[in-house]
Structure formats: structure tokens, C-alpha cells
Amino acid sequence: MAADRPTAGAIPDPSPETFARTLARVSEMAVAYLRDLPRREAFRRPPEDVAERLLNAPLPQTGVSAEEILAHVEAEILPYSLGIGHPRWWGFVRASAHPVGMATELLATTMNSNCAGSAQIATHLELTVLRWLTELVGYRADAGGLLMSGGSAANFVALAAMRERHLPGTRARGIDARSERPAVYATREVHGCVNRAVELLGLGSDALRWVPVDADRRMDVTALARMIVEDRAAGAMPLCVVATAGTVNSGAVDPLADMAELARREGLWFHVDGAYGAIGAALPELAEQYRGLDLADSIVVDPHKWLYVPYEAGAVLVRDPETLHQAFATQADYLEVQDEDYFNGPLWFHERGPQLSRGFRALKVWAVMQHIGMEGYRELWRHDLATAAELRRRAEDHPRLELAPSTHLSVCCFRYVPAHGDPNAFNRVLLDRIHRDGRLFVSGTTLESTFYLRACIINFRSTLDDARVAVETVVELGAALEREG
Numbered sequence: 001m002a003a004d005r006p007t008a009g010a011i012p013d014p015s016p017e018t019f020a021r022t023l024a025r026v027s028e029m030a031v032a033y034l035r036d037l038p039r040r041e042a043f044r045r046p047p048e049d050v051a052e053r054l055l056n057a058p059l060p061q062t063g064v065s066a067e068e069i070l071a072h073v074e075a076e077i078l079p080y081s082l083g084i085g086h087p088r089w090w091g092f093v094r095a096s097a098h099p100v101g102m103a104t105e106l107l108a109t110t111m112n113s114n115c116a117g118s119a120q121i122a123t124h125l126e127l128t129v130l131r132w133l134t135e136l137v138g139y140r141a142d143a144g145g146l147l148m149s150g151g152s153a154a155n156f157v158a159l160a161a162m163r164e165r166h167l168p169g170t171r172a173r174g175i176d177a178r179s180e181r182p183a184v185y186a187t188r189e190v191h192g193c194v195n196r197a198v199e200l201l202g203l204g205s206d207a208l209r210w211v212p213v214d215a216d217r218r219m220d221v222t223a224l225a226r227m228i229v230e231d232r233a234a235g236a237m238p239l240c241v242v243a244t245a246g247t248v249n250s251g252a253v254d255p256l257a258d259m260a261e262l263a264r265r266e267g268l269w270f271h272v273d274g275a276y277g278a279i280g281a282a283l284p285e286l287a288e289q290y291r292g293l294d295l296a297d298s299i300v301v302d303p304h305k306w307l308y309v310p311y312e313a314g315a316v317l318v319r320d321p322e323t324l325h326q327a328f329a330t331q332a333d334y335l336e337v338q339d340e341d342y343f344n345g346p347l348w349f350h351e352r353g354p355q356l357s358r359g360f361r362a363l364k365v366w367a368v369m370q371h372i373g374m375e376g377y378r379e380l381w382r383h384d385l386a387t388a389a390e391l392r393r394r395a396e397d398h399p400r401l402e403l404a405p406s407t408h409l410s411v412c413c414f415r416y417v418p419a420h421g422d423p424n425a426f427n428r429v430l431l432d433r434i435h436r437d438g439r440l441f442v443s444g445t446t447l448e449s450t451f452y453l454r455a456c457i458i459n460f461r462s463t464l465d466d467a468r469v470a471v472e473t474v475v476e477l478g479a480a481l482e483r484e485g
């Protein structure tokens with residue numbers, strides 16, 4: 001007779017004692033990881049043999065114990081993390097994650113909630129977090145949205161809502177971009193995910209109209225106004241203006257109020273990608289730059305960036321949440337719920353976005369936001385801004401370094417100026433040397449044909465002294481590279 005539950009080899013639920021031992025081991029490893037993080041290289045690439053072993057690992061046939069798996073993780077996985085969270089990890093737009101977020105993430109997976117919607121507590125928590133984010137950036141209290149995996153997915157959702165509002169019925173009939181000739185306005189400083197969203201939504205990247213920028217790399221609104229008029233005259237269909245509040249390249253915040261006003265006059269959707277920088281609206285000393293943010297039709301803000309929440313957590317907020325329903329809601333017999341059903345909750349998030357099954361992202365966002373609080377956040381943000389300012393000051397003062405003009409928020413771009421040769425080629429090699437050295441991690445970018453080393457400081461572990469260490473390291477490595485000729 002077959003056993004009523006599988007046993008041999010199938011490794012079902014461990015006993016509570018065994019699970020507790022596993023968790024104790026995991027917590028030991030997590031604590032050790034964080035303790036050692038500042039002392040290790042900012043980035044450590046996995047050795048070839050480790051990578052090879054993993055890549056060639058066969059499909060497991062016989063189960064192995066949790067202890068064995070954790071021993072493997074400890075030996076061959078944890079040491080080769082990307083290193084985000086190191087005090088001088090300043091590449092791209094990647095933030096240190098708060099340990100309270102890590103701990104609650106474990107509980108989120110313990111609950112294994114599927115956040116499609118329903119009356120579960122996770123739905124209420126997500127609504128709460130969205131309301132907090134709305135208030136944090138000074139948006140409209142009646143806005144609504146959902147948590148997504150990050151800024152790329154959130155921008156896609158926002159632009160899908162835009163498409164459904166401005167090209168109603170597109171979901172059913174599709175779009176003929178050649179005859180309808182949609183136009184979406186942004187600057188070249190916009191994040192690449194906006195291009196991808198425009199492509200995925202069938203508008204075609206030819207729909208993107210690149211509006212020139214001013215000396216601060218902010219959208220030139222006079223040029224925007226002219227382009228809209230010209231495009232209309234030429235038979236195109238202007239749909240949307242995309243602003244960035246905190247560009248990846250330089251941290252610039254587009255002139256939101258002027259763009260909002262023009263978009264309103266022209267009847268266009270006004271979208272603000274504030275994945276990185278929207279939180280600046282919560283700092284009184286920066287608030288002036290963010291005037292007009294509240295007039296947006298949609299806003300993206302990423303908790304996994306400057307709110308220090310572990311990956312993945314992005315958010316999209318839309319002035320009229322009904323547009324999200326128009327863009328995404330689908331009917332399916334297997335999902336039918338009656339209004340009065342016990343299972344029915346305040347909202348079905350799967351009707352607002354592309355995912356049905358959704359992880360319980362809200363728990364870690366809720367926990368970290370609650371733990372730090374707005375007073376704590378303002379202090380941490382100001383410290384990040386001060387560290388970026390210190391880095392700029394040191395780069396500007398150093399005779400071998402050159403600071404890029406006009407960087408904002410917590411972005412600082414600078415380069416080593418070699419006595420001979422092509423500085424762009426030199427700094428590309430220098431960037432690789434910096435990565436190999438491991439004392440800091442920055443990324444690179446090109447501003448007006450000049451390649452720079454680029455730091456974006458959203459890292460509560462960074463100190464002002466880290467700016468000194470970073471500059472000294474870059475100068476030391478740059479000088480060594482020069483000596484090699």
C-alpha cells in the first residue's frame with residue numbers, strides 16, 4: 001500500500017527543531033556576511049573553477065540536506081556577491097539594503113503570500129505602503145498604483161496606462177505605429193527602460209522624440225513646446241511627456257512644473273520617472289526642484305533604491321488608478337470572485353499590472369520605512385548628499401582629477417587626467433583597474449563625449465572619509481596606470 005505522504009528521499013517539511021537549526025545557521029551566515037562586508041573587496045568576481053562547477057552542476061537526482069546546501073552557499077556563493085552594501089559601493093543606482101528588510105523578507109517568503117489581491121493582510125499592507133510613498137513624494141492622496149519588481153517594470157506599467165488613456169482600445173486592436181504615428185517626448189538622459197517600454201507597448205522606439213537639454217541636462221521646455229507643434233503639424237500624434245526626477249547619468253531633475261503645465265495645455269500625459277530621485281521631494285531644501293511633481297499623471301519611485309529596501313521593490317503611482325484597470329484587467333473564469341465573498345478584499349492588484357502571482361514585496365518596504373521613519377530618512381539622505389558633495393570637492397581640488405560639470409543629488413562624475421594619450425580610453429581602463437582593485441566600486445558614463453567615472457551614493461554605510469579613500473585610490477591606480485604608459 002502506498003504511504004499517505006511521500007517520505008523516503010523526498011525531504012518534505014523538516015521538524016520544527018530541524019528548521020530552527022537551519023534558520024539559526026542562515027542567520028549566523030547573514031550576520032557574518034554583513035560583518036565582513038566592509039573588509040572585503042567592493043566587488044569580487046567568482047573564480048573560473050567556482051563558476052564552472054556551478055554552470056555544470058547536473059540536475060539533482062537525490063536530495064541533499066539543508067546543512068550541505070548552506071555549506072555550499074557559504075563557501076562558493078556568499079563570497080562572490082556583487083558587493084552592494086559595501087561602504088564604497090557606488091556604482092549605477094544601487095543602494096545598501098537595510099537588515100530589517102532582509103529579516104522581514106524571510107517572513108514574507110515564510111508566509112508565501114501570493115499578492116494577486118484578495119482579503120489577505122498583504123493587500124492592506126501594500127495599500128498602506130503605496131499611500132506612504134504617495135505622501136512621501138507629495139503626490140495626490142487619491143492616487144493609486146502597485147509595487148513592481150523595480151523601475152523598469154514600473155515605468156512600463158505607467159506607460160501602459162498612458163497608452164490606454166490616449167489611444168483607447170489599443171489593447172484590443174493593437175497599434176499601427178506607422179499610420180497613427182504616436183510621439184513620446186523625453187530627453188536622451190532618460191533611463192533605457194523607457195525606450196524598452198515604448199517598444200513593448202507597440203509604439204515603436206521611433207515614437208521617442210528626443211528633446212534637447214540645457215546646460216544642466218534638464219529638458220529644454222521651449223524646445224519641447226516647439227516640437228509638439230511641429231509634430232502635430234506633420235500629422236504625428238503627441239501622447240506623452242516623460243520627465244526624470246534624478247537622472248542616472250547626472251542626477252538632474254527635469255523642470256517638472258513647466259513640463260506639467262505644457263503637458264496639461266497640450267492634453268498630453270505627464271509621466272515622471274523618479275525611480276532614483278523622487279524622494280528628494282521629501283527634503284525641504286530640495287523641494288523647489290520638485291515643484292510640479294504632484295501634477296504628474298504617473299510617477300515611479302523605487303523603494304529598492306533610495307529607501308534602502310532589499311531587491312526587488314519598485315512602485316508605480318497613477319493619478320487615476322482606473323487607467324491601470326483599463327490597461328491590465330482581464331476576465332478569467334478561474335479568478336471570479338463576488339463582491340460580498342469572504343475572500344474578496346479591497347483590491348485585486350493583478351488587475352492593475354501584468355503579474356498575476358506577485359511576491360509579498362510590501363512587507364519589507366513597510367518594515368524598513370517604519371523602522372527608519374521620515375526623520376531617519378532625511379538624516380540618511382542628507383548624509384548621502386554630503387558624501388557626494390565631499391567626493392566632488394575632493395575630485396575638484398585634486399590636480400590629477402577633473403570633476404564633470406553639473407552633477408546633482410548624490411551623483412558625482414569625475415575622471416583622471418593623464419598627461420598623455422586619450423583620456424576616455426585611459427579612464428575606461430582605469431575603471432576596470434578600480435573594479436579589480438576592490439577598494440571601491442564605481443561605474444562609468446559618457447557626458448558630452450567625455451567618459452567619466454561615476455559614483456551614485458545611496459549608501460547609509462558610506463562616511464565622509466570614504467570619499468577620501470575613494471579619491472586616493474583612484475589617484476593611486478591612475479598614477480600606476482600612467483607609469484605603465
Ligand SMILES: Cc1ncc(COP(=O)(O)O)c(C=O)c1O
Pocket residue numbers: 092093149150151152153155191193244246247248273274275276277302314
Ligand atoms: C531613473 C531610473 N529609472 C529607471 C531605472 C530602472 O530601475 P530598475 O533597475 O529598478 O529596473 C533606474 C535604475 O537605475 C533609474 O535610475
